[in-house]
Each structure stands twice: as C-alpha cells, then as structure tokens.
Amino acid sequence: MATTQSAPTLTFPRPIFAALSPSPFLQAHLAPKNPIRANARAPTEFRKPGLNTGSLTHCNGSAVVRLGNTTVVCGVRAEVLRAEDVPQPIDPKADEEDDVEEIDTLRLLVPNVELSTGSTPTFLPGQAPSTFAQSLITRIRSLLLSTRLVRAKDLRIMYTPPRTTEDEDEEVQPEVKAYWTLYIDTMFISLDGDAFDAAWGAILAALRNTMLPASDWDQDLEMVLCDDDVKKARKLELRGLPVAATFAVFQGEEDEEGEDRSWVLSDPDAFEEGVCRESVTIVVDGKKGSGKIRRIEKSGGTVVGREVMKGLIRRSEERWEEWNAVLKG
Amino acid sequence: MPLDTSTYSLALLRLDGRRWNELRRLHAQISTQAAADGSSYLEMGNTKVLCTVSGPHEGKAGGAGGGPRSTQAKIEVEISFAGFSGVERKKRQAKDKRTSEMSHTLTQSLAALLLTHLYPHSTITIHLSILSQDGSLLAACINAATLALIDAGIPMTDYLCACTTAAPPTSAETEAGGDPLLDLNGQEEQELPFLTVATVGKGHAVSVLIMESRVRMEKVEGMLAVGVEGCKRVREILDKVVKEHGKRFA
Secondary structure (H helix, E strand, C coil): HHHCCCCCCCCCCCHHHHCCCCCHHHHHCCCCCCCCCCCCCCCCCCCEEHHHHHHCCCEEEEEEEEECCEEEEEEEEEEEEEEHHCCCCCCCCCCCCCCCHHHHCCCCEEEEEECCCCCCCCCCCCCCCCCCHHHHHHHHHHHHHHHHCCCCHHEEECCCCCCCCCCCCCCEEECEEEEEEEEEEEEEEEEEECCCHHHHHHHHHHHHHHHHHCCCECCCCCCEEEEEHHCCEEEEECCCCCEEEEEEEEEEECCCCCCCEEEECCCHHHHHHHHHHHEEEEEEEECCCCCCEECCCCCCCCCCCCCHHHHHHHHHHHHHHHHHHHHHH | CCCCCCCHHHHCCCCCCCCCCCCEEEEEEEECCCCCCCEEEEEEEEEEEEEEEEEEECCCCCCCCCCCHHHHHHHECCCCCCCCCCCCCCHEEEEEEEEEEHHHHHHHHHHHCCCCHHHEEEEEEEEEEECCCCCHHHHHHHHHHHHHHHHHCEEEEEEEEEEEEEEEEEEECCCCCCCCCECCHHHHHHHEEEEEEEEECCEEEEEEEEEEECCCCCHHHHHHHHHHHHHHHHHHHHHHHHHHHHHHCC
C-alpha cells in the first residue's frame, strides 16, 4: 500500500477499493514523491519479456512470449503460391531494397491475431473478431510492410531454365516460379494489457526462428519440390529488429494548486488500460543514440506533447535493448 | 503404412520407436493461467492442448426461465483450433461438425462426472485451445479438461482419463493376431482403425467410447482392455501432477 501522510485506514480491502474507484486508487499510488504503480512497478518500468522459440511441431517457426500475465503464442506456416496462379504477375524489381510492393500485392505475409480464446472475460470464445482484434491485425500488418522486415527474395522460388541456344554470351534469366506465403498466426493465451507489444514481440521472435526448406521448381512435374534435409533449410534474412513499446497516460485529479497531474506509464496492464484514455505506441530499431524510429502512434488525450514524446522515445530505446538481449539469446 | 515397416515385423517397434503398450511422453501442467478460474496445459507427444475453465458463474440466459437444467449447473465446452495446429493451415470454423461432435462428447461426459447439483442455475465454461495436433486429440482434450476442472476446484467423483488404441495388425507373420497399439500418433490414426476410451477412476468404469472406423468384432474386446489399462496409467500421471502442484501449499 502506498503510504501517504494523512491516509485514513481503509475499512474494505484493496481489491474492492480498486474495483469501486479505480482512478483514485491509481492516483493514490502515483501521487507521492516516489510514484509506484498498483502492480508495484515504477512508471518507467517495463515487464521483462520471457521468450521460448521453436516449440510447435507443425510450424516453420514459432515463439511463445510472456509479458507478466500476458501470454502469446505465434506460429509461422509457409505455404507455396504458384506464380501461374497469380492473376497479375509482378516482376521482381532489380532494386532489392524496394520490394514492399511485391509482398503487399501478392499478400505474401498474412498476419492473424486470435483474441477470442477466453484470454480475458471481455473476449469470450466463439465470438466474431472484435474491433480491437481487427485493428490489432491491421496495425501489425502495416508495421510488417512499413518496416520491410521480410525480404521478398527470401520468399521467391526461382528457376533457371536450361540454355536453349548455343550462344555463350546470352545470359539465362532465372524466373520466379512460385512464392512462399507466410501465414503468421498469433493466439492470445492470456491478456493482461499491452496486447500490441506482446503480439509484435512474438511475431518478431517467430519470424527470426522461421526456417524455409530448400525448394526447387521441377520443370517436368511442373511443381515445387522441397528438400526435407534440415541442414539445407535456411533462415529468413530479416531487415533490422523493430521493437514496439506502448505507453498509457494516466490523468489524475487536479491537485491543491489546481494543476493537472498526469503520469505516463510504460507497458500498461489491464487495470491501467481501463483507467487511461490516452495511449502512445512507439516502434524503434537500434540502441540509444543510433536508433531509428519506425512508427509513432498516438491516440486520445492532450497530455503528450513534444517534450514528453522525446522522453518516451528514450524509454523506447531502452526497451529496445531489453528486447534485443532477450531475442539474441 | 505405419506397421508395414521392417522394424515393426522384426523388432515390433513402431515408427517413433515405441512398443505396442507404450504411451507417448505425457507432460501436464496445472494452473498455468492466473486469470482463469482453472487452467491446464497438456502434451501427449506432439499433441498440445491448453484448457481454461471459468465458473461456476451466472448463466447467460438468466436463471429465471430454467427448465430441468436449472437444478444443475450447465456445462459449456468450446474448442478452438489454432491456425498453425495441423499439418495444413486450415482455419476451422467454430461450427464445424467434427468440432461440434467433440465438444458435445466432452459436455456429456463432464456433465456426468461433475457434481453439478451443487451449483444450480449456473454455468461452467470450459475452453480448449488446440496448439498442435498429432493424434489422440479427443483424449488429450478430455485429460486437459479434467486437470483444469480440478484446478478450478469443481468437485468431481474421480479423474476422467482418456487414451486411444488401434486394432492389432493381422498379417501372415503374426499368427497369434498381434497386440493392439496404445496411444496413437497422427500418422497411425489416419491409417489404422482406432477407438478413444475414457474411464472414471481406477476401476473399469468406461465413460466415453468413440470409434469411427470399421474393425472386426473379435478385436474390439482386446482394444478396449488395452485402452482401459492405458487410462489407468494416464490417471497415475495426472494424479502425480496434481499432487506435485498441491505440495507447493503444504
């Protein structure tokens, strides 16, 4: 319990106080000189991510991420899309860095998030995906494309036709015969706030864990043949390591001087998300000083301005170092 | 065919190196989710199932109108398959007939097992998430549901434990008829006729028996006997898991 100078003894227990008046409950925790949240974290403290990769048998890559009581499972399945089944084939661009259009148009990355698994009482199983789930999927998809995380060349299955002419100088151009489509399925086992960070972290870890089998186009059989030798399988060559950090802004009651009191809480849990009206999500790639901002999303409220945003970006860079340590080993 | 391999006829070892009466690695954890009333995670080989129980709580359709059910708790079972669970990525609809059949079987068997008369006008919701399928799916769901219900503290008479058995192979070599196989994986389930059996308690009380393939009458008794023995062993393992969990509070 936070000890304030003139706190009267409560006649009912903490959880009831939290349920009856959540805002004053949280404010009572944050008001003193050393603010502490109801979950005993400092306002700038994130939950340490727990990670386990490669546990699912039928997947090309998988990861289980725990952020406190939020648990997410992500599985990546690769399936073949034949180039002749594509209505409007796309020429692979000469510039390898500019391959987003190929992935976007052919829908080679298909993220999906399943929230209605009984993960929390608000998301009961058997329901249609809620707007929250749908918006989560859209945000993840747009982040996957805008960070250009997956290279199109990793997803192409090429075929070099044999020489038809005797001309030694003529180059034989390899053709794209098929693509790998990655179905990225994320399932929430339990949700205690900060769904986006957990889902993105799991997807990132699963993609880093993904192995695609060595595959060739067989001209006689007219199909893609895959080699089941594990040594020949290759990992995806991802671009960078974008890490997401979400913040919630808690706006308390005015204090004695009539000034607004507000705190920005890192990595909110379900209780804090319930009382906060403003949230910011920042995606950065790189450590302090040399990081690049990949995305800033802000919704609701007027508390976070430029100065506060700078502080949040610094916090996100620190978070990048935490995730980097967890993902790399 | 899983049993046509030379290793089986020579050394009587199945594709994964087991003998006819060996269970796969059964790993179970109880109370895996703090937020749910009861939860469990169970692995039978590569079949991985997660179960959460919430309840008993007030039913959705208000208690006033209840018919014969209102003197007992109502059990609801929901099963959801993760997209990455099977060999092919097939998004199973919630109203899929096979899924409905599985959940109906679970509802019936659990309604008979749990002491539902202690919770009139309420509903117990059991949700199963299938993370990976590799045979014995219904059996794994039954075992996971049992553990999660124990974690939720809902009273029951005894453990409901399940496993699968397949018909013994008959070929020229095995004149005696061969032994029924215990605990099938995905490949064996597709090729051989099999049944799922669940028993209550240590004895021979069979609560669930499902068989969907054709088999000769003479073999059924043998399969059932092996299945019941297998369920006894599953019961020992599940009991150990529950007792280990209880030791934390000792």
